[in-house]
Amino acid sequence: MMKYITAVVLTLALTSGAVFAAPPASKDACLEQAFALAEKAAAKKLATDMQSKIEGQLTALEAKCAADDLAGAEGDIKTIEAEIAGG
Amino acid sequence: MKRILLMAAALVALTPLVPQAAMAQRDRDGERFDERSSYDDRRGGGWSRIGQIVVKPRLEREVIRVNPREEAFSRVGVRAFDGDVEIIELNIRFGNNDVERVRVNKVVRAGTGLPPIDLPGRVRRLREVEVVYRTFGPARIELVGRDGRPGPGAGPGPGRWQELGCAKVGFLEGKDVIRVGRKDGGFRAIKLNVRGNKLRLERLRVVYANGQADDLVVRTVIPEGAETRPIDLSGRHRGIDYVELRYIPQISFGGRATVCVSGL
Numbered sequence: 001m002m003k004y005i006t007a008v009v010l011t012l013a014l015t016s017g018a019v020f021a022a023p024p025a026s027k028d029a030c031l032e033q034a035f036a037l038a039e040k041a042a043a044k045k046l047a048t049d050m051q052s053k054i055e056g057q058l059t060a061l062e063a064k065c066a067a068d069d070l071a072g073a074e075g076d077i078k079t080i081e082a083e084i085a086g087g
Numbered sequence: 088m089k090r091i092l093l094m095a096a097a098l099v100a101l102t103p104l105v106p107q108a109a110m111a112q113r114d115r116d117g118e119r120f121d122e123r124s125s126y127d128d129r130r131g132g133g134w135s136r137i138g139q140i141v142v143k144p145r146l147e148r149e150v151i152r153v154n155p156r157e158e159a160f161s162r163v164g165v166r167a168f169d170g171d172v173e174i175i176e177l178n179i180r181f182g183n184n185d186v187e188r189v190r191v192n193k194v195v196r197a198g199t200g201l202p203p204i205d206l207p208g209r210v211r212r213l214r215e216v217e218v219v220y221r222t223f224g225p226a227r228i229e230l231v232g233r234d235g236r237p238g239p240g241a242g243p244g245p246g247r248w249q250e251l252g253c254a255k256v257g258f259l260e261g262k263d264v265i266r267v268g269r270k271d272g273g274f275r276a277i278k279l280n281v282r283g284n285k286l287r288l289e290r291l292r293v294v295y296a297n298g299q300a301d302d303l304v305v306r307t308v309i310p311e312g313a314e315t316r317p318i319d320l321s322g323r324h325r326g327i328d329y330v331e332l333r334y335i336p337q338i339s340f341g342g343r344a345t346v347c348v349s350g351l
Contacts, residue, residue: 031306031307032306035289035306035335038287038335038338039261039336041338042335042336042337042338043336051338051339052339054338055338055339058338066308
């Protein structure tokens with residue numbers, strides 16, 4: 001039973017990317033992720049208030065990418081991903 | 088008497104050592120050593136060449152990085168100070184990362200300079216210049232550039248930015264084509280300006296009049312009311328058929344962005 005639970009937890013952690021999540025490697029990689037999120041958000045039919053919210057979050061993320069605040073950007077990326085998935 | 092005999096014996100015993108020590112010292116002393124005759128193997132001294140080093144001024148290379156805020160240049164020059172320098176070549180990297188190798192192979196005397204070097208494509212923004220050179224002692228090399236801005240009173244035409252066309256950024260489509268047509272003449276750089284909303288520009292494809300194309304990954308956010316830096320086109324004065332823009336469609340309906348392309 002214990003083995004089964006460990007295997008399930010490990011699989012979940014690996015597939016969610018939570019274990020190996022890391023800040024973007026560079027300013028450009030950061031912007032690339034921001035653009036990918038923007039594209040995802042544009043493709044999804046979000047409610048108007050959610051569109052504005054995500055637009056604001058993306059603007060903040062892009063500013064962090066430009067300022068080379070890659071650790072700060074990592075948190076924003078996770079937040080925006082969750083917002084888009086939930087929206 | 089015994090003592091005198093002992094002293095005499097000691098003197099006799101020590102006397103041969105003194106000249107031997109002096110000779111050994113002379114052998115180790117380079118200044119006193121006659122290398123011309125002593126190393127001459129024709130005299131049967133048993134010397135033969137083991138190897139050799141030809142001592143000459145070394146080839147050096149240094150990179151002069153150009154301040155990105157500097158204006159574009161139409162010509163560059165090299166001057167030498169404090170000593171003579173042999174300039175072998177210049178590797179000029181332009182704003183669009185094209186590299187032009189200029190072979191020089193000329194000795195520049197201290198206080199003089201090379202004849203001016205015309206840059207291809209009329210007026211170019213420089214990123215860096217690698218100078219390959221030899222010096223014969225301490226020296227200073229100075230890189231100079233001639234500002235390529237058109238002078239006051241320059242009329243419309245190739246010396247000035249002219250708008251080539253505009254496109255409205257869509258909500259679903261991430262691609263637009265701005266037709267220029269070869270009749271609009273040749274260009275060496277383009278820039279984009281955005282109105283109405285910001286634009287997340289991913290890449291640009293510039294298709295020239297001869298069908299060749301430049302694919303440029305830009306990936307930049309252009310704020311509303313702002314414009315990009317001039318983007319140097321490869322090659323010289325070129326006619327543009329069309330410019331294809333790839334961007335991220337707008338997320339919200341808060342005003343559509345209009346993007347315009349200008350050429351120089």
